[in-house]
Every structure is written in structure tokens, then in C-alpha cells.
Amino acid sequence: MRALLAYLLLASMIGTAVEWGDRAEGELHWGEALSIGGYSLEVADFTPEERTPRMVMLHLRKGDELIATRALGPGESFSFDDVVMVRAEEVMMRDYLLDGSAEPRARVALILRAVPDLTVRVVPKEEAYRGGDRARLEVEVENVGMAAAEEVELEVAFGPGIPSARHSISSLAPGEVWDEDPSTREVEPLRVSFRGPPVAGPQELRVEARARYLDPEGGVHEAVGGTSLEIFGPLRVFKYAEEEVRFGEESYVHLSVSNTGPRPQEVVLTDSVGRDFLTGATLEWRMTVPPGESEGASYTVTAKRPGEGQALPPAEATYSVDGKGYRVRSMAPVVDVVGPLVEVEKRASTSRVGVGEEVTVTVTAKNAGNRRAKASLQETVPPWATLVGGETELSLLLLPGEEAAIVYNLSCPEPGSFTIPATTVCYRDDRGTACTLESSRLRITVEEEEEATAEEAPGREEGRDPPSAGPQTAPGSGGGFLWAVPALILMIFIAFDRYI
Structure with missing residues (x-):
């Protein structure tokens, strides 16, 4: 009887053994913490240096809530609800061999119970389906956790009025993917399908896959994945453009409206070219699309500048069914515009100079294509100026993003207001197509030097600056009399001093 009780006790202990998984560990000083999986472990205090055994006081938190406080010595540990375990690997006090500079510290670990963790992805075969057609999807389920997922139940919901799909599997080991046909080398994901509801206009349908499963201790877990599908009505709009066009050349954009419904549709089709293209066409058409047929429109565009991946906005068609209006849009085609584009910039060192002074002119050509x-x-050197030095010609191969410049100096012998003409740049691409463009013009004002404002006074030393402040008095204006007044007052005071 005792042997049976001992066996049952041992079996129960083995059955309740916890398998531990992810962990975070580190060497912490007072007030420092580490965290993992929503739990955090903080060092709150140490035992005094003179006491043994050495211990560290630890605070365990779940989120912002303090759930446990323990004092642990080296090698000691505790667990909380068999969900998280705390272990003190080593407790180190102040190191006096380092002049007492090393603070107490502890090497601790925060360990989570090993649990399964399923990820669910829903991948549609196509992004859009016509109402009433069958939509096909794949559901990928993988266990990225540290323990086996047991009794996995998967439900795929397709929206109101559409029956859900249900599947199950007994278990998924860590790292295992749900495989519909384990006999093959390739993993076969779960395939599901449903027939979309008939609709009069475009609608978005949400498909959601929900997996419920157990961990080895019987805990319940759930994982959710999903995607959105577009279910379109009887009308669809398509927009086509060339994948690659040459900069400077026209290219065609084609629009098509198809009607898969049972009756004709009165449609207003509108389009736009966005910020990267230009067109001279009026981008609005009114048309009647018979059932089971298509109507189209075309126009030409030119790109504003070279660039890869330039998108044309979607075209839009509006129509009504039983008095209710609907809008349907096309996809946005992407165009690569290739070719050179040389930009020119012309600037002067100054816009105002004196007669005989020089102006530095810089002309920069850059290939922005x-x-x-x-x-x-x-x-061309203007007739009112003299070329002093520098280069006035340029001819070279410019790679994409590369630039080159010429710099020259002009002298201005006469006063006046003058214009430096615009610069004309010619360039050719690798197919020999020629282009020309002009820079802006520059305005230069040439001023005469100011004449001397006053002659030097007699007896003034040569090179000495005149007074910088004080009124200037012209000869004969009475300035000498003003200087004599103080002397006259002094003489009168001396003469009558003895009578005072």
C-alpha cells in the first residue's frame, strides 16, 4: 500500500513538472531591472556587507503591478503560479580590491514558462473577386512557441451569411507548420474557398481565421489572422499604360470599362494624370456599356521629368443601380520614364559693381535624368563688357546625377545698367535625340566711383583722416567769431576781477 502511494505521489510530481522556455538575464545594480513577456524584475536592495549569506531583494512585476517580492541568495529561485521563474545566479558585494569603486550587483534571470505560440496568416489567391464567384485562400498556421500546441481548432469566417470553414489537428510541435499532406516534401497549407455574395457595387469583405489551442498544462490560448478582399459588382474599370517610356516622347494611356451584369449601365468615366505627367485631353467620358461588353477610351501623356516608378492615379467610373450610386476604381499603373534631363543654373558673384571692377559668372549644367x-x-561676351579670364565653352558627357560648370570674369568699363544674356544648352541622349534649354538672364548695375567730398584743410598732415563728427562750417559763415567768444569773456573777467 505504501509503495502504491509513493508511486502515485511520484507520478503526480512528474505530471506537474513545468517546462521553462524564454529567459532574460543580466548583471544588475541597485534600481536596475530587466524584462521579458510583460514581466519585469528589479533589484530593490542588498544585505549589508558584514552579513552572510549575501542576498539580493528582488521585485517581480507584471506590467505596472507588483506581484512578488523575494530575497534570494546565490543559486536560489522561486516561481509565480508556474508561469514565471526568478533565479539569482550570483550576488557580488563591494570589491575593495578595486578601492571600493564597484557597487554591489547580482546576476539574475527571469524565465517564462514554455508555452505554444501560433501565428495565423490568410493569403488570398487574388485581391479582388466578382460577386458570385468562388474566392480561394490559403491559411498558414505555425507554432513559433517553446511548447507543443494541443487540440488545435481552426475556424475561418467569411462574413455574414456565408458558412464558416472548420478544421482541427491534434497537435503542433514547436517550429511545426500545419501541413495538409505530410506525405509530401513540400508543406501544403490549409486551402479554403467560398462563394462571394452577389453585390451591386464594390464592397470589402473581411476574412478572419481564429485558432484555439491548449498548452501542455491545459491553458487555453488563441491566435487570429485575417485579410480583406474586394468584392466588385457588375462594373469593372481597367487602366493600362506602357511600363517604360522615353522622356520627352508621348505615350498612350488606355481605359476600359466592362459590364458583367444582366443589364446596360450608364457610366461616367473620369481620369487624371497626377503630378508627374501632362496631357492636353479632357479626361471625362460618358458612355453606355451593354451587358457582357466593354467600352474604352484613350489619350496621350508626357512626363514632366525622368524617374522610375512614377504612378498614374486610378481611373474612376460612377454608375447607379436601382437609384443608388456606386463608384469603382481601376488599379494605378506604374511607369518608368527614362532619359536625360539637363538643367542649367547661371549666377553672378554680385549684381552691383564699380567701373573697372570684375564680375564672376558661373554657369552650371546638371544631368537630373x-x-x-x-x-x-x-x-557670348556682351558688347558692354570685357572678358578678363576663365572658360566660356563646355562640351562633355554627363552621367546621371553628374554636373559640370564654367567660370569666367567680366570687366565693366562704363557705368550703366546691363544684361548678361541667357545661356543656351544643347544636349543629346544615347539615341541622338537633341534638346535645348535656356538659363535665366542676369542684371548687372555698374556705378561710378564717388568723388571726394571735401578738400584737405591748409596745414593738415597728409594721410590723416578728417574729424568723423561735428558740424562743418564753410568759410565766411561766422565760425571764427564763435571760437573767439570764450576768449573775450575770459579777458573781461580778468580786467574786472579786482573790482569784485
Whole structure:
């Protein structure tokens, strides 16, 4: 009888053994903490240095809530509800061999119970389906946790009025993926399908897959994944453009409206070219689309500048069914615009100079496109100026993003207001297509030097600056009399001093 009781006790102990998984560990000083999985462990205090055994006081928190406080010595541990375990690996006091500079510290670990963790992904075969057609999807389920997931139940819901799909599997080991056909080398995900509801206009349908499962201790867990599908009505709009066009050339955009419904549709089709393209067409059409047929429209665009991945906005069609209006949009085609684009900048060192002074002119040509270009320019010296030095011609190959400049100096011999003409830049792409562009013009004002404002006074030393303040008195204006007044007053005071 005693042997049976001992066996049952041992079996119960083995059955309740906890399997531990993810952990966070580190060497912490007073007030420091580490965290994992929503739990945090903080060092609150140490035992005094003179006391043994050495121990560390630890606070265990779940979120902001303090759930446990323990004092642990080296090698000691405790667990909370068999969900999280705390272990003190080592407790180190002040190190006097280092002049007492090392503070007490503890090497601790925070360990979570090993639990299963399922991830659920729903992947549609297509992003959009016509109402009434069958939509097909794949559901991928993987156990990324540290323990086996048991009694896995999966429910895939397709929306109101559509029956859900239910599947189950006995267990998924850590790292295992749900495989519909384990006999093959390739993993076969779970495949589901449903027939979409018939709709008069476009609608968004949410598909959600929910997995419920148990951990080895019987705890219940849940994982959810999903995706959104577009269910379109009887009308669809398509927009097509060339995948690659040359900069500076026109290219076509084609629109198509198809009606899969049982009756004709009166449609207003509108479009736009966005910020990267130009067109001269009026982008609005009114049309009647018979059942089972399509109507189209086309126009040309030119790109404003080269660039890869330039998107044209979606086209939009509006129609009504039984008095209710609907809108349906196309996809947004992406176009690569290739070619060089040379930009020119012209600037002067100053806009106002004196007669005979120099102005420095800089002309910069930059290839802002995505293909190389052969660029050339030649400056014309204006008749009112004299070329002092520098380069006035440029001819070279510019790679994408590369720039080059010429710099020259002009002398201005006469006063006046003058214009430096615009610079014309010519460039060719690798197919020989030629382009020209002009810079802005520059305005230069040439001023005469100011004449001397006053002659030097007699007896003044050469090179000495005149007084910088005080009124200036012209000859004969009475300035000498003003200087004599103080002397006259002094003489009168001396003469009559003896009578005072």
C-alpha cells in the first residue's frame, strides 16, 4: 500500500513538472531591472556587507503591478503560479580590491514558462473577386512557441451569411507548420474557398481565421489572422499604360470599362494624370456599356521629368443601380520614364559693381535624368563688357546625377545698367535625340566711383583722416567769431576781477 502511494505521489510530481522556455538575464545594480513577456524584475536592495549569506531583494512585476517580492541568495529561485521563474545566479558585494569603486550587483534571470505560440496568416489567391464567384485562400498556421500546441481548432469566417470553414489537428510541435499532406516534401497549407455574395457595387469583405489551442498544462490560448478582399459588382474599370517610356516622347494611356451584369449601365468615366505627367485631353467620358461588353477610351501623356516608378492615379467610373450610386476604381499603373534631363543654373558673384571692377559668372549644367547625355554650351561676351579670364565653352558627357560648370570674369568699363544674356544648352541622349534649354538672364548695375567730398584743410598732415563728427562750417559763415567768444569773456573777467 505504501509503495502504491509513493508511486502515485511520484507520478503526480512528474505530471506537474513545468517546462521553462524564454529567459532574460543580466548583471544588475541597485534600481536596475530587466524584462521579458510583460514581466519585469528589479533589484530593490542588498544585505549589508558584514552579513552572510549575501542576498539580493528582488521585485517581480507584471506590467505596472507588483506581484512578488523575494530575497534570494546565490543559486536560489522561486516561481509565480508556474508561469514565471526568478533565479539569482550570483550576488557580488563591494570589491575593495578595486578601492571600493564597484557597487554591489547580482546576476539574475527571469524565465517564462514554455508555452505554444501560433501565428495565423490568410493569403488570398487574388485581391479582388466578382460577386458570385468562388474566392480561394490559403491559411498558414505555425507554432513559433517553446511548447507543443494541443487540440488545435481552426475556424475561418467569411462574413455574414456565408458558412464558416472548420478544421482541427491534434497537435503542433514547436517550429511545426500545419501541413495538409505530410506525405509530401513540400508543406501544403490549409486551402479554403467560398462563394462571394452577389453585390451591386464594390464592397470589402473581411476574412478572419481564429485558432484555439491548449498548452501542455491545459491553458487555453488563441491566435487570429485575417485579410480583406474586394468584392466588385457588375462594373469593372481597367487602366493600362506602357511600363517604360522615353522622356520627352508621348505615350498612350488606355481605359476600359466592362459590364458583367444582366443589364446596360450608364457610366461616367473620369481620369487624371497626377503630378508627374501632362496631357492636353479632357479626361471625362460618358458612355453606355451593354451587358457582357466593354467600352474604352484613350489619350496621350508626357512626363514632366525622368524617374522610375512614377504612378498614374486610378481611373474612376460612377454608375447607379436601382437609384443608388456606386463608384469603382481601376488599379494605378506604374511607369518608368527614362532619359536625360539637363538643367542649367547661371549666377553672378554680385549684381552691383564699380567701373573697372570684375564680375564672376558661373554657369552650371546638371544631368537630373537617369540616362547619360552629351551636353554643350557656349557663352557670348556682351558688347558692354570685357572678358578678363576663365572658360566660356563646355562640351562633355554627363552621367546621371553628374554636373559640370564654367567660370569666367567680366570687366565693366562704363557705368550703366546691363544684361548678361541667357545661356543656351544643347544636349543629346544615347539615341541622338537633341534638346535645348535656356538659363535665366542676369542684371548687372555698374556705378561710378564717388568723388571726394571735401578738400584737405591748409596745414593738415597728409594721410590723416578728417574729424568723423561735428558740424562743418564753410568759410565766411561766422565760425571764427564763435571760437573767439570764450576768449573775450575770459579777458573781461580778468580786467574786472579786482573790482569784485
